[in-house]
Every structure is written in structure tokens, then in C-alpha cells.
Amino acid sequence: MKDIIQLKDVCFSYPTKKDTLKHININVKQGTFTCIVGENGSGKSTLLKCILGLNKGYTGEIKKEKIIGYLPQKNEIQTNFPASIEEVILSGTISNNMRSIFYKKEDKENAEAIMRELEVYDIRKKCFADLSGGQQQRVLIARALCATKKIIILDEPTNGLDPSIAKQIYELLDKLKKEMKITVLMVSHDIERALNYADEVIEIINGEVKFIGKPSEFKKGGAK
């Protein structure tokens, strides 16, 4: 399998915090479910932001897809934002045609198909801010799929969700990987559940990669 993301000797420092990432070397294979685990402040989210191009000024080399479907952590602006589910999901298609003023017909059809697939089509006129946490994540996953069918990157998508809802999100991601061959890369500190679904685990401690491998090996050696 081809590597969809490659990091070679990536280092990153914030102005206020030196050596947030130290010599990171990782490869993410196409079509896999990869989970980056580690405690809060270990550098997981920083690593994601470097891969996404949101953090500039790292050293080393990062090879990646030009367009990545990203699920950020919940941001404060969205809590009272007047936007319908349809508007949010459709906005994901922007990378397909940057130039035109309106959404194209094929973008709308693409978005509709994804909405049906993820079972949010019937609620598409509702306000995003009024949804439950689990439904919001489904909508954001749908939006990410509108941007690209190759890879989605998620930053703690199950944070603050009930365990049963969190399980549904993992199952959905697993289904996307199996049925649509989408590469899934996520950051989580919910290690136990992540291990049930991931093909590959990357553990980060204090900005360094401490473990890369199968969940079964991680359970034997890496887990604390």
C-alpha cells in the first residue's frame, strides 16, 4: 500500500513552548485507520496541525494530499452560528471548484448522496447549532467527505460524547474505511476504544513518537 502521508524528521516549536515536536518520522498508509494517542499536551494536536498546514515554521519534510477533509475540535464560534446542515455540508465542496460563484450541480448532487449515506438528509434544513454533539460530528464528517474521498483527519471527534454515541462515530469511521476506502487519521485520548478500531497506533509522549505498530502489540508493550 502507498503512503498517503509521510513525515521525515519533523520538529516544531511554539514561540512560548520549545520542542513541542521532536524528530517525528511517521508514514500513514492509504486505506488504513490510524490513531494517534497520547496525553493532553503531548503534542498530538500540534502534529495534526503541522500535517494540515495550519502550523507553519516546522523543520523537516511533510508529504501529504493537497486537500484533506478535516474535523477540527469544536470551536466556540459554531455554538450560536446560524447555518443549516445543508449549508455546512455543501461548503465542504468548495475545494472542487474554487473559481465559480455558485455551487455547481454536481457538487449539490455529491453532497446529497453523502447526506443520504450518513443519514442526515432528512434533517438538512435544521440549524447546525441546535443538533446534539453526535449529530454535529456526523454532519462534519459529511462535510469532510464533500471535500475529499481520500483522507479525513479528525481531532478528538468523540470528546464530550456519551460512550454509546462515541461508539457510533467509531463505527461510522470504520464503515467509511471499509466501504469507501477512505484513509482515517485521528487523534484521541480515548485509547481503549481507539484500539478496537485502529489498524495502526502511534503513541506520542512529550513530543516524541514512543510507539508505532498494531493495536495488539501496543496492548502488550506500549500500554501503561
Place this chain on the structure above:
Amino acid sequence: MIQAITEMMSHAFIQRAVLVGSLVSLCAALLGVSLVLKRYSMIGDGLSHVGFGILSIATAFGFSSPLYIAIPGVTIFAIILLKIGNNSKIKSDSAIALISSSALAIGVAVTSITTGLNTDVCNFMFGSILAMSISDVYLSIIVSIIVAILFIIYYRKLFIITFDEDFAKASGLKAKRYTNLIAILTALIIVVGMRMMGTMLISSIIIFPALTSMRLFKSFKKVIISSGIISVVSFLVGIYMSYIYNISTGATIVIVNLVLFVIFTILDKIIHE
């Protein structure tokens, strides 16, 4: 009432004011939605004070059309203010307060030394849509039309930048370019809007229509359309009332906006209970 409106509209200077005011109100409201949602409301307020400073200085140095100086000046400050908001040790709201009060102080000091606080300066403070020169009217119309067209062209991108900047960047969108676009468009509207609303009141026509619309509407498109309508209606009602009862135009427009806000808030409570 119809008679009063016909009489009012028979004056050429009021016709011009109605045209300019409607366009500026519309554009201010369109941009206002993004500014309010992105928590940039204070930038509008800060820029209007900067605009006052620049206009006062330009007037003191004897420029006959100070708007031509104020537009590039305020645009530069708009970009600076956004930069401060993104990365700085001083929190952006305090930085804006610092810059805006300094600009106001410099403007007042310069005018006190040179011309004294004359009607021109007073007009910049509280607006004087009825006293706009023909060249200012044309400039304002052109600027408003440019802003409206750019807003429509970049509507999809402005939505995504407002809703989720990180997602936009990950999708390959040059997010910085579009936040700068928002800043520049805001600067343009603030400068031309200051002629009608004045430094003290301009930020209200940016903020009120968006907040009012958000009481009732829950999709971005509806909020945008409703804000545009509310803003133009408030302006028209405001200028009519100010003509009939001889009250300051800017102040009347703000009060009409306030009344609509209260009505929408009450409707929201009734509907959602």
C-alpha cells in the same frame, strides 16, 4: 404620509441621501453578519474612530475631499487590527480600544490646534447624510456597489471562512486572503458610512441587523437576506422620521434598529416557547 414622502423626495439632496444610504446600509448589514459571527464587531467600532482621526487630520490640512485619504488609511488599519487579533501579547479587544481612543484623541487635538471643532468635525462625529457633497455621494455609491459585488462573488468562501477557518485552510483555501478581504470591505463601508452615521453610530448599522436577524433565522443565507432587508428598512424609516420630526438622521436610524431588535427578540421568545 404619502404626501409627506412625496414632498420629502422632491428635494434632490434627499433623493441622493436615500440612494446612498440604502446602498451603504445594505452593504454594512451584509458584512455585519460575518463580523458579528467571527467576533469582530469591535473592529468596526475601532475603525470608525481611526476614520475620524484620519478625516480630521485631512480636513485640517485642507483636503477638500478627505474621503479619498481616509479610504486607504482606514484600510491599512483594518489589516493591522486583524493581525493584532491573530497574534500578539496584548489582547485584541484592548489593542483595539488603545488604537481607537488614540486615533480619536489625535483627531480632536489636531482640529483644536488648526480649525477648531467646526461643523465639519461635528459631522464626522454624528453624521450628516443630508450635507454630503456630490463627489462624496458618487464615491459612496461606487464603493458600495464594489463591496456588494465582491460580497456576492466571494459569498461561499466568506461563509466557510466565517464558519470554520481551519477546515477552509485544510481544504486548500487561502484563508488569510479572505479575512483580509473582510477587513478591507469593512474599512471601505465604514469610511463611506461615517458620512451618514458618524463615527459614534456607524458600528450600530453593522451589528444591529445581523443580531436582529439571528433572533429568528437559523440559516446563513436567510440571516444575510434578512439583515439586508432590515438594514435598508431601518434606514428608510429612520430618514423619514428624522425628516418629519427633525431629529438627527443617524440617531433615528439607530433607534429604529433598536426597536426592530426588541421586536425580533420578543417574537423569538414567543415562537420558541
